[in-house]
Amino acid sequence: MTTSEQIVFSKESLDVVQKMMLRYPEGKHKSALIPILHIAQAEFGGWLSAPVMDYVAVILKIQPIEVYEVASFYSMFNLKPVGKCLIEVCRTSSCWLCGAEDIIDHIEKKLSIKVGETSSDGMFTLKAVECLGSCGTAPMMQVGADYHENLTIGKVDELLEKFKSEDKQSRYC
Amino acid sequence: MSKKLLLKNDHIHNIHELSVYRQNGGYSVLENTLKISNPENVLEEVKKSGLRGRGGAGFPTGLKWSFLARPEGVPRYLVCNADESEPGTFKDRYLMERIPHLLIEGMILSSFALGAKTSYIYIRGEYFYVARILETAIAEAYAAGLLGKNIMGSGFDHDCYVQVGAGAYICGEETALLESLEGKRGNPRIKPPFPAVAGLYGCPTVVNNVETIAAVVPILELGGDEYAKIGIGKSTGTKLISASGHINKPGVYEIELGVPVEEFIYSEKYCGGIRGGRKLKAVVAGGSSVPILPAELILKTANGEPRLMSYESLGDGGFATGTMLGSGGFIVMDEDTSIVKNLYTFARFYHHESCGQCSPCREGTGWMEKILHKILEGHGTIQDIDLLWDIQSKIEGKTICPLGEAAAWPVAAAIRHFRNEFESYVQNPENIKDIKHYYRLQN
Secondary structure, three states: OOOHHHOOOOHHHHHHHHHHHOOOOOOOHHHHHHHHHHHHHHHOOOOOOHHHHHHHHHHHOOOHHHHHHHHOOOOOOOOOOOOOEEEEEEOOHHHHHOOHHHHHHHHHHHHOOOOOOEOOOOOEEEEEEOOOOOHHHOOOEEEOOEEEOOOOHHHHHHHHHHHOOOOOOOOOO | OOOOOOOOOOOOOOOOOHHHHHHOOOOHHHHHHHHHOOHHHHHHHHHHHOOEOOOOOOOEHHHHHHOOOOOOOOOOEEEEEEOOOOOOOOHHHHHHHHOHHHHHHHHHHHHHHHOOOEEEEEEOHHHHHHHHHHHHHHHHHHHOOOOEOOHHHOOOOEEEEEEEOOOOHHHHOHHHHHHHHOOOOOOOOOOOOOOOOOOHHHOOEEEEEHHHHHHHHHHHHHOHHHHHHOEEOOEEOEEEEEEEEOEOOOEEEEEEOOOEHHHHHHOOOOOOOEHHHOOEEEEEOOOOOOOEEEHHHHHEOOOOOEOEOOHHHHHOOHHHHOOOOOOOEEEEEEOOOOHHHHHHHHHHHHHHHOOOOOHHHHHHHHHHHHHHHHHHOOOOOHHHHHHHHHHHHHHOOOOOOOHHHHHHHHHHHHHHHHHHHHHHHHHOHHHOOOOOOOHHHHO
8 A cells, every 4th residue: 555655746747737737727726636637647556546636635735525526526537456457448339339349258258357357467457438439440449548449359369468568557647 | 512621631641730731721711810800700700600519519609609708807718628428429539630720720710709818628538649639739839829929910819728538428518518627526517607607717618519619710711601601501511420330431521511311321432331231220310319210210301301411401300200410420220230239338328427416317327227238138028118218208308417318318219219129129038139249340
């Protein structure tokens, strides 16, 4: 468990955060909360622990509850640890029509995990998500920041092999 | 009927770069407008153009702009809705990715008309890489004096920023978007007051879709009257259609409004027909929330007229036999498609995306998902179909924002036009065969 003493943004991230706050009128810096949570998630292990959210509250000079209620609302914020490689397969209408379920079944078998689970080596987390705006190139999955489209079983196999040797966690900084 | 306005330079290599965009006439509309026009004229041209909001609601843009309150000493904002999350819709992503400067030029022109010194492009968090493309384009525009102080020597100052969301369909609703932009949960606000009076930070604000704002550039280039001659009737101009599902050529197409639906589906210029030469079963014409129509009603109206890609023609017959143009998310389903299963993916989506403020939506979306799941598991009854109908009818019109309707309409339309399929699933559960689709995977 990370202790709050260790939770400090890198200088680079702090610079980004400071610049970000200038985008908003005076006194409206809370607007930076969502972008800062993305940076925090990327920097502190791919998820938002309570101490991380408390740290963000301190930076923005707002109450911790204001951070918790936002972090728990948006689906991109992970409130539990995830694997180094977060695989999100779209399953809504067009993707379903074009075979998303087969993609999900295949990844489940290949990684020996079910949707929502993380592999025992902490490498992969598999999620089924709602429409990612890639309907014309269905089926698709997002891994880290990247879109992988027009998927086939063969393409998924190649990607999974590639991801084994890559850190796909840092995606929003 | 092949006029292109937004994507006319889409084929040009590196059109996303400022230098290439300018070599092809980019920012000349802005330059001319700042030099010889004024905000009132810009508003007048947009009104004359008949442009209607391209995000889904189709509200006249000029009219929306004219509602903007202009109290002395209070800042006004333009916010671009790039939260594109309606299942079946991916046209804004395409436009921003390919021609980011068209959106930025439209943002500056619209802000000039509205007197907004600051604008924000609120983009869904999953489009992270698109946000980066926009930020690069904005940096180029600042460096070239197209953003910032005294733009092109006009005395007009404007700052434009990209704001990323974090995964919430509801933030495409304009007041939820503003809440999110203020660093809060995306809970829609009760209206009135409308954003035109009290929007971002309580200040007068216009929220427009990406495509709407981009369309301001060709409108000012052609003049509102000329733009209004393109299209058909009150459906003026061109529209980006996101075509997906069981078609040969999925993708984003810019159409002149008024193209026959049949031509759009079968012509090689557009979707190129149904995959594998199969028959058409149904179409969701304007994004997940609009009513699904069976083949016979999407190709022709109930009166036997050819159905056209326009606000009026798609709406012909009301919800009994018609649908809506919506966001232009055009999802095509072939003869083997399970309408019930597709509806289940919609119901699951709306349940996931309900913000939870209003009981009819929060509870109703969950119940609809559960009942559809029960039917698909082979445990449904005839009463379940009636219960689904009853639930959807009790959501519509009883919620703060239109997500309630968006969740209810697809359920109502599926039962209205495909009740037989629901009945066959509950009466003969063995009919619920393996309804997965393998077409793409076999290719």
